Amino acid sequence: MLDLTKLARQMQGLSQHLTQEAAASRQRLELAQKHFQNAVGCQDELVQRQEKWRDRILFANATPLEPLNTCIDIPVPPKIHTVIATDGSQISPSHHEIAYCYLLNIGRVILHYGQNRYPLLDSLPEIFYRPEDLYFSRKWGIRTEEWMGFCRTASEATVLTELACSVKEDRGTEEVPTLAMVDGSLIYWFLEQLPLEARDRILPPILEAWQKLRDAQIPLMGYVSASRNVEGMNFLRLLACPHTVPDCASFCPNQLEKVPCKVFEPLRDTTLLSTLLKPGQRGCLWRSNVRILDLYQDQAIYFCYVHVGTEIARIEVPSWVAQNTTMFDLALGLMLAQVQKGYGYPVAIAEAHNQAVVRGGDRTRFFAILERQMIKAGIKNVGTSYKEARKRGSIA
Incomplete structure (x- = not known):
């Protein structure tokens, strides 16, 4: 239980720190x-320096493909369109539960606008209990909980593509603007830390799914809310660098130390852009140069x-979306309409999350069904550990 009286004594120091x-x-x-x-005023020169010294620059910095001070009004989308989104959730494995297993739940949403068609709002659960599912990642030193999250990312991409392609097939020759959205970044930073064999089980299915969307x-689009990214600010570090x-x-081989060009840290891209953009406008288009994208083949972000x-x-969009001006502008218009319909956040992504999330009641029912199946199969002494049982109730 949280002691609010003791906590209140620390608030004064926190408020002073926030003010400073x-x-x-x-x-x-x-x-x-x-x-x-x-x-x-010297953007072209900075880009040339960036390209020339790319191999010697140790911090992630993006390349602007338009003037830095670009401010473009996003076009109004057509009334008839479709938006598709997926999101995932899970029940993590625990040795204190009645069985050591985990569950992935992928929320699916298809919203049709101006078409007099029913939406799709459901989820696809999948349970993993075999030893090869539970302990397979241990040989790479990856915990089961971490591996489960990586697999969930790949499943979200695969299910999203399946939904989008099925919608297109159902329409036949009818052309209806469609957008496929995911929550968060399309740059999967966790891949950098994975061994090659483990990475080959996660990234190829994602790239294959994206290629199918490209063919269709x-x-x-990846929608990143409250972004903490500094790739744009890091481009300005090329100008702040005191060296020739x-x-x-x-x-400056140790980037974790204070280096001369870190004059803005920890200022984020969004903070600077908030002083430039007006509601309904987009800024400059950038190409991300993070090293993990070398594995993305021809689908840079x-x-x-x-x-x-x-x-x-x-x-965030793959290169084949950004390079198609008509497609890119249409996708931005559909995205902005989603935000407006969702009162500040894309409604399709929010609904996909709501379909995917596993709440306390869902978790209880899941293990109740599992318990009945285990008893039906003749397994005896089915129950949680004493630790888990005591945590769920108190004698105080």
Whole structure:
């Protein structure tokens, strides 16, 4: 139980810290704005330096493909369209439960607008209990809970593609604008830490699913709310670098220490863009250069920031969407309409989450069904551990 009386004594120190941090943040923002304006005037030169010294720059920085001060109004989408989204949730394995197993639940949503068609809102559960499912990842030093999350990411992409392709097949020759959305980034940073064999079990199914969307000409989009990304700010570090060349490997090999070009840290891209964009506008289109994207073959990730009215959202798309101007503009329009319908967050993604989430009652019913099946199979002494039983009730 949380002792609020004791907690209240610490609040004064926290409020003082936040006040000091807010003042420091304003100073960083003013400095970043000055560098931003300077970078606008020498953008081509900075991009050339970036390309020339790419192998010697140790921090993640993106490449602007349009003028840095770009502000483009997002077009109004057509009234007739379809939006598809998936999201996942899980029940993690526990040795204290009646059986050591885990469950993945993928929420599915298809919303049709202006078509007089019923939406799809459901979920696909899948239980994993075989030893090869539970302990397979241990040989790579990956915990089952972590591996379960990686598999869930691949399942979300696969199910999303299946939904999108089925919708297109049902329509036949009828052309209806369609958008496939996922919650979060399309850049899967966790892949960097995985052994090659483990990575080959996660990434190929994702890229294969994206390729099917590409063949079907259905744009894919990742919606990142409250983004903490600094790839855009890191591009400005090329201008803030005090050395004649941005050779981090020679001058600043330890990026975890305080280095001269980190004059804005920890300022985020969204903070700077909030001073530039108006509601309904997108900023400059960027190409991400993070090293993990070398594994994405010809499906590199591009991104831009959009003022959706309630926040500055980071929007990520594969290269084949960004390079098709008509498709990209249409996808942005459909995304913004989703945010407006969802009162600040895309309604399709929110509903996919609601379909996927496993609540306390669902978890209880899941293990109750499992218990009945185990007893029916003749298994005796079925029950949770004493620790789990005591945690669920108190004698105090």
